[in-house]
Amino acid sequence: MVRRNTALTNLKAGYLFPEIARRRRAFAASHPEAKIISLGIGNTTEPLTPHIDQGLVEGARRLGTPEGYSGYGDEQGMTVLREKIAQVFYHGTVQSDEVFISDGAKCDIGRLQLLFGPQTPVAVQDPSYPVYVDGSVLIGAAGPWTGEGYRGIQYLPCTADNGYFPDLSRIPEQSLVYFCSPNNPTGAVASRSQLESLVKAATDQGALIIFDAAYAEYIRDPSLPKSIFEIDGAKTCAVEVNSFSKPIGFTGVRLGWTVVPRDLSYAEGGSVNADWNRICTTVFNGASNVAQYGGLASLDDEGLREMRSLTDYYLENAKIIRTTLTSLGISCVGGDNAPYIWAHFPGQSSWDVFERILNTCWVVTTPGSGFGPAGESFIRFSAFGHRSDVEEACGRLHNLFK
Amino acid sequence: MVRRNTALTNLKAGYLFPEIARRRRAFAASHPEAKIISLGIGNTTEPLTPHIDQGLVEGARRLGTPEGYSGYGDEQGMTVLREKIAQVFYHGTVQSDEVFISDGAKCDIGRLQLLFGPQTPVAVQDPSYPVYVDGSVLIGAAGPWTGEGYRGIQYLPCTADNGYFPDLSRIPEQSLVYFCSPNNPTGAVASRSQLESLVKAATDQGALIIFDAAYAEYIRDPSLPKSIFEIDGAKTCAVEVNSFSKPIGFTGVRLGWTVVPRDLSYAEGGSVNADWNRICTTVFNGASNVAQYGGLASLDDEGLREMRSLTDYYLENAKIIRTTLTSLGISCVGGDNAPYIWAHFPGQSSWDVFERILNTCWVVTTPGSGFGPAGESFIRFSAFGHRSDVEEACGRLHNLFK
Numbered sequence: 001m002v003r004r005n006t007a008l009t010n011l012k013a014g015y016l017f018p019e020i021a022r023r024r025r026a027f028a029a030s031h032p033e034a035k036i037i038s039l040g041i042g043n044t045t046e047p048l049t050p051h052i053d054q055g056l057v058e059g060a061r062r063l064g065t066p067e068g069y070s071g072y073g074d075e076q077g078m079t080v081l082r083e084k085i086a087q088v089f090y091h092g093t094v095q096s097d098e099v100f101i102s103d104g105a106k107c108d109i110g111r112l113q114l115l116f117g118p119q120t121p122v123a124v125q126d127p128s129y130p131v132y133v134d135g136s137v138l139i140g141a142a143g144p145w146t147g148e149g150y151r152g153i154q155y156l157p158c159t160a161d162n163g164y165f166p167d168l169s170r171i172p173e174q175s176l177v178y179f180c181s182p183n184n185p186t187g188a189v190a191s192r193s194q195l196e197s198l199v200k201a202a203t204d205q206g207a208l209i210i211f212d213a214a215y216a217e218y219i220r221d222p223s224l225p226k227s228i229f230e231i232d233g234a235k236t237c238a239v240e241v242n243s244f245s246k247p248i249g250f251t252g253v254r255l256g257w258t259v260v261p262r263d264l265s266y267a268e269g270g271s272v273n274a275d276w277n278r279i280c281t282t283v284f285n286g287a288s289n290v291a292q293y294g295g296l297a298s299l300d301d302e303g304l305r306e307m308r309s310l311t312d313y314y315l316e317n318a319k320i321i322r323t324t325l326t327s328l329g330i331s332c333v334g335g336d337n338a339p340y341i342w343a344h345f346p347g348q349s350s351w352d353v354f355e356r357i358l359n360t361c362w363v364v365t366t367p368g369s370g371f372g373p374a375g376e377s378f379i380r381f382s383a384f385g386h387r388s389d390v391e392e393a394c395g396r397l398h399n400l401f402k
Numbered sequence: 403m404v405r406r407n408t409a410l411t412n413l414k415a416g417y418l419f420p421e422i423a424r425r426r427r428a429f430a431a432s433h434p435e436a437k438i439i440s441l442g443i444g445n446t447t448e449p450l451t452p453h454i455d456q457g458l459v460e461g462a463r464r465l466g467t468p469e470g471y472s473g474y475g476d477e478q479g480m481t482v483l484r485e486k487i488a489q490v491f492y493h494g495t496v497q498s499d500e501v502f503i504s505d506g507a508k509c510d511i512g513r514l515q516l517l518f519g520p521q522t523p524v525a526v527q528d529p530s531y532p533v534y535v536d537g538s539v540l541i542g543a544a545g546p547w548t549g550e551g552y553r554g555i556q557y558l559p560c561t562a563d564n565g566y567f568p569d570l571s572r573i574p575e576q577s578l579v580y581f582c583s584p585n586n587p588t589g590a591v592a593s594r595s596q597l598e599s600l601v602k603a604a605t606d607q608g609a610l611i612i613f614d615a616a617y618a619e620y621i622r623d624p625s626l627p628k629s630i631f632e633i634d635g636a637k638t639c640a641v642e643v644n645s646f647s648k649p650i651g652f653t654g655v656r657l658g659w660t661v662v663p664r665d666l667s668y669a670e671g672g673s674v675n676a677d678w679n680r681i682c683t684t685v686f687n688g689a690s691n692v693a694q695y696g697g698l699a700s701l702d703d704e705g706l707r708e709m710r711s712l713t714d715y716y717l718e719n720a721k722i723i724r725t726t727l728t729s730l731g732i733s734c735v736g737g738d739n740a741p742y743i744w745a746h747f748p749g750q751s752s753w754d755v756f757e758r759i760l761n762t763c764w765v766v767t768t769p770g771s772g773f774g775p776a777g778e779s780f781i782r783f784s785a786f787g788h789r790s791d792v793e794e795a796c797g798r799l800h801n802l803f804k
Contacts, residue, residue, distance in 0.1 A: 001639075002576050002610045004668040005519030008677050015683045043473040053466030056692060060462045063655070064455030071445040071653035071786075103505055103656070103690070110513075110685025114540055117407030134684045138516055174404050208404045237403075251473035252691035253465070254505070266406040275410050281417045282536045283512025288505070288690040289654035290458060384473075 010144040011137045016130045016370040017041050023355075024364050031362070037393040039321065039381045040364035042184065042339065044249040046313060046386070048294075049306035052248055055297020059290045070289050075281045077101020077257070078292050084299045085257055089216075089242070093229050094259050098273065100280055101295075103254040103287045105214050105243040106131050112210060112239070112258070113139040113176070114279050115272060121175040123154035125166055127185055127371030127378070129212065132178040141176075149373050157374040160344070164188035164333060168201035174267065177202060179228075180212035182219060185371045185380040186342040187318075187334015189224050195231045202237040206267065209238035214256075217247035217311050219337045235261040239272070244291075246339065247307045248298045255291040314339045317390045318383035324394040325381070328401040332381075339383040342368070346377055353379050361396035412546040413539045418532050418772040419443050425757075426766050433764070439795040441723065441783045442766035444586065444741065446651040448715060448788070450696075451708035454650055457699020461692045472691050477683045479503020479659070480694050486701045487659055491618075491644070495631050496661050500675065502682055503697075505656040505689045507616050507645040508533050514612060514641070514660070515541040515578070516681050517674060523577040527568055528557035529587050529773030529780070531614065534580040543578075551775050559776040562746070566590035566735060570603035576669065579604060581630075582614035584621060587773045587782040588744040589720075589736015591626050597633045604639040608669065611640040616658075619649035619713050621739045637663035641674070646693075648741065649709045650700045657693040716741045719792045720785035726796040727783070730803040734783075741785040744770070748779055755781050763798035 020040055028036060048056070062068025076082065082096040102108040109131050113120075118140030124132045126149075133153055136142040143151035154175065156166035164186045171177055179198060181190040190198070202209050211228035219226050228234045243256035264272040297303050318335035325332050325343050335341040345353045350367035357363050357379070368378025383390070422442055430438060450458070464470025478484065484498040504510040511533050515522075520542030526534045528551075535555055538544040545553035556577065558568030566588045573579055581600060583592040592600070604611050613630035621628050630636045645658035666674040699705050720737035727734050727745050734745040747755045752769030759765050759781070770780025785792070 001608050001667060001669045002518055002522050002578065004670055004672060004677070005517055006521070007519055008517065008680070011680065011684075015680065018683050041474065045471070045473065047468050047471040048465045050466060053462065056462035056465065057459055060455065060458035060692065060696075063450045063458065064452060066449050069447070069449040069651075071447065071651065072443065073654055104687050106687045107685065115407055115410065116404055117409055117542070119408070120404050131684060138681070138685065140519070176404065206403050249471075249473065252475055252688070254687065254690045265403060267403045268406055270406060275406070278410070278413065278417065279540070281420050282413075282533065283509065283540065285506050285508045285656065286654070288656045288693050290462065290692050291690050294462075 007138050007140045010142070010150070011134060012145050015134065016366070020364065020366060023358070027358055034362040036362045036364060037385070037389045038364040039385060039390070039393055040366050042246070042382045042384055044246065044251045044384050046249060046310060048249055049310060051302040051306055052294055052298045055303070056253070056290055056294035059293025063289070073286050073289055075284055075286045076277065077287060081292050081296050084296060088299045088304070090227060090229060090259070095262070098259050098261050100258045100260060100276060101287050101292060102256045102258055104245060104256040105212065105241045108241055108256060108258045109210070110135050111279055111284065112241070113141060115275055116176060117141070121152065121154065121172045123156055123171050123175050123177045124372070125179060125183065126155035126157045126373055127368060127375035128178060129180060129184050130371065133372070155372060155374070158183070158186060158188070159374055165190060165194050168197060171201050171205050171207050174206045177207050177209050178212065179209055182215040182338035184215065185340055185366065185368065185375065187338035187340040189219060189221070189337045192223065192225050192231070195225055195228060199228070199231045199233045199237060203233055207237070209234070211238050211240045213240055214243040215246055215338050216242065217307060218315060218339055220315065221337055224337060229259065235263045239264065244295050244298065247311055249310060250291065250294065253291045253294060255287050255295045314383045317385060317387060320390055320394055321381050321383060324397055328398065330401065335383065341381040341383070343379045343381060344377060345379060348377055350376055350378060357397070357400065360400050361393065363393045363396060409540050409542045412544070412552070413536060414547050417536065418768070422766065422768060425760070429760055436764040438764045438766060439787065439791045440766040441787060441792070441795055442768050444648070444784045444786055446648065446653045446786050448651060448712060450651055451712060453704040453708055454696055454700045457705070458655070458692055458696035461695025465691070475688050475691055477686055477688045478679065479689060480698070483694050483698050486698060490701045490706070492629060492631060492661070497664070500661050500663050502660045502662060502678060503689050503694060504658045504660055504686070506647060506658040507614060507643045510643055510658060510660045511612070512537050513681055513686065514643070515543060517677055518578060519543070523554065523556065523574045525556035525558055525573050525577050525579045526774070527581060527585065528559045528775055529770060529777035530580060531582060531586050532773065535774070557774060557776070560585070560588060560590070561776055567592060567596050570599060573603055573607050573609050576608045578612055579609050580612050580614065584617040584740035586617065587742055587768065587770065587777065589740035589742040591621060591623070591739045594625065594627050594633070597627055597630060601630070601633045601635045601639060605635055609639070611636070613640050613642045615642055616645040617648055617740050618644065619709060620717060620741055622717065623739055626739060631661065637665045641666065646697050646700065649713055651712060652693065652696065655693045655696060657689050657697045716785045719787060719789060722792055722796055723783050723785060726799055730800065732803065737785065743783040743785070745781045745783060746779065747781060750779055752778055752780060759799070759802065762802050763795065765795045765798060
């Protein structure tokens with residue numbers, strides 16, 4: 001038979017979230033009486049809001065009419081949606097042909113490294129969203145697991161000691177730097193001056209930032225940047241990945257976008273934007289047209305009001321969780337401009353704390369060590385959940401840790 | 403700045419269909435009076451049928467309700483849809499956990515080579531759907547363009563001389579073999595005995611077949627296999643890629659599936675199915691839940707009736723085109739169990755014929771040479787179009803070639 005991709009051999013067996021789901025199922029099977037509540041995976045729980053849902057419904061309905069039917073669209077997405085995103089989220093600092101519609105940030109992260117291939121070194125915040133690292137291993141840009149991380153990945157620890165912002169002097173030359181703000185999993189948000197220093201460091205090192213802004217709409221502090229393109233110089237050193245999943249609950253509907261500036265070029269010259277266009281037209285075929293109609297509805301006045309009310313709801317959940325943990329003496333960050341709370345359990349292993357909370361509170365969380373070596377002894381609490389579940393989970397946590 | 407993936411440097415500048423679209427736009431701009439008709443890209447044109455569209459509409463509507471909302475689903479797709487596909491299309495010879503729901507065949511083809519990496523040689527029917535080759539180049543499994551093809555790709559010519567079925571003795575050891583039946587672009591359908599010989603050749607060579615069955619629902623001759631898994635032995639040497647695009651007009655809705663048998667293993671041992679699961683959970687996040695509800699509606703009795711009537715419609719178009727071309731003395735195949743007609747213009751270049759038909763008939767076709775070296779001097783006519791447009795295009799072709 002054919003041989004296995006050696007990159008797959010390098011990848012550890014389980015992706016984090018399926019492993020959590022497996023443990024949850026095993027617990028449920030042995031404890032059928034337990035009403036399990038998830039504060040684990042960042043999965044939206046509230047119904048789509050009426051106006052946005054109507055956009056989806058009407059998008060689906062028009063496909064059943066001769067005038068409204070559409071087959072393959074542009075792989076880059078509907079022009080009107082690209083224009084609207086450029087206008088609403090970037091206020092014209094980004095042009096519509098720099099916006100590429102996708103079926104979600106995770107999928108685009110998987111495709112982005114095709115631009116740079118296995119030769120380009122990778123740096124990640126540590127802890128970070130697992131797909132940055134796993135995708136790098138899959139493309140061959142990182143080697144086997146060493147016990148402390150993947151060989152060839154430059155981990156940039158984000159800890160309480162550095163205010164969850166990494167030491168930028170460790171960014172390798174001509175590397176890809178994954179940077180997520182508001183951060184998953186820590187909930188920390190980089191300030192304007194921090195992002196300015198990031199852009200400067202990347203420019204100095206000839207590095208390219210892959211900026212993940214999937215949680216930007218959770219920012220409430222007006223001084224905090226929502227996009228890397230609010231920073232001067234970013235258009236020659238950054239791409240930005242974003243998503244409709246968390247602002248409007250499209251986790252299952254699948255819609256996102258990536259901004260690839262026209263000013264971005266390779267060391268050898270040549271346009272990264274043109275190459276991204278080639279990749280999107282070659283191994284992608286566009287996001288669902290129904291999803292795109294829904295996305296469009298979210299960007300008019302009524303849709304934007306609904307987006308705000310939905311993110312407000314989850315932020316209120318975050319406040320409840322954070323207040324609970326803080327009142328119990330558990331040190332935590334995040335949850336004010338992000339839907340995640342990052343809680344520290346010094347001296348304990350993340351998976352041990354995960355198991356303890358699951359077994360005694362019937363609450364699913366996410367072990368911090370699953371996000372990278374520096375996540376050890378942390379737990380990520382997700383604010384995505386029904387209010388009543390969040391309140392009940394907090395009551396149980398109170399009983400455990402009081 | 404960062405360096406470009408050398409694989410991208412190897413890829414020729416333009417993906418075929420955007421290049422055709424570019425030429426069409428240029429012609430339209432200089433001939434504003436021309437009513438252009440497309441028999442080019444295989445893009446469905448008829449509205450979604452009522453029952454299937456209602457499945458989409460209801461899927462969208464339920465997301466707006468507390469009971470019906472769903473966020474992230476399983477990356478592999480809804481269990482009920484996987485089960486239904488196993489039952490309807492494979493009559494139980496394939497199990498539901500061997501079916502992975504995707505956002506379309508093209509996207510899965512792009513991901514599939516992550517299983518095997520750059521070291522595994524690739525063979526393709528020549529001519530073939532461009533994504534097989536372009537995806538291979540992107541992953542580094544093929545080298546630069548030599549003027550006659552990409553270095554390292556084994557082209558398997560399918561010509562009138564061999565009845566559009568390749569010489570299987572040329573399949574390399576331990577290679578991937580892309581095989582499409584009903585074929586895009588030739589419209590030829592492999593017989594049962596031909597597929598038996600394909601499975602035998604792959605098994606003997608330790609090769610893996612990536613069988614593209616995206617047009618299976620256009621088969622009307624009951625003796626012709628619709629799936630590679632109708633052939634004994636295929637489950638240890640083949641995966642099958644398929645799609646809802648062409649049978650129910652979901653080209654824009656985005657829904658497909660890939661079957662990866664549990665019996666499939668690597669040379670080193672280890673389950674290909676388990677690795678595919680890892681890849682789908684790592685760099686993919688599932689097809690749109692709205693699209694999946696639509697797909698489900700297409701697989702009940704009413705949906706299957708609609709699927710049949712839609713494919714009948716396009717097959718009637720195909721018959722009209724083929725009859726027209728044949729009556730003009732143009733030699734062609736396909737169009738009886740496939741929505742493509744492959745027409746031969748001996749001694750002429752495909753792009754010249756393409757330009758001639760565009761300039762004099764205002765009809766867009768697809769130049770055969772875009773599908774590979776053996777496609778030179780052929781033109782692919784697509785049967786996807788409104789009946790009145792197809793009839794008008796055929797009238798114009800008649801005037802040109804009479």
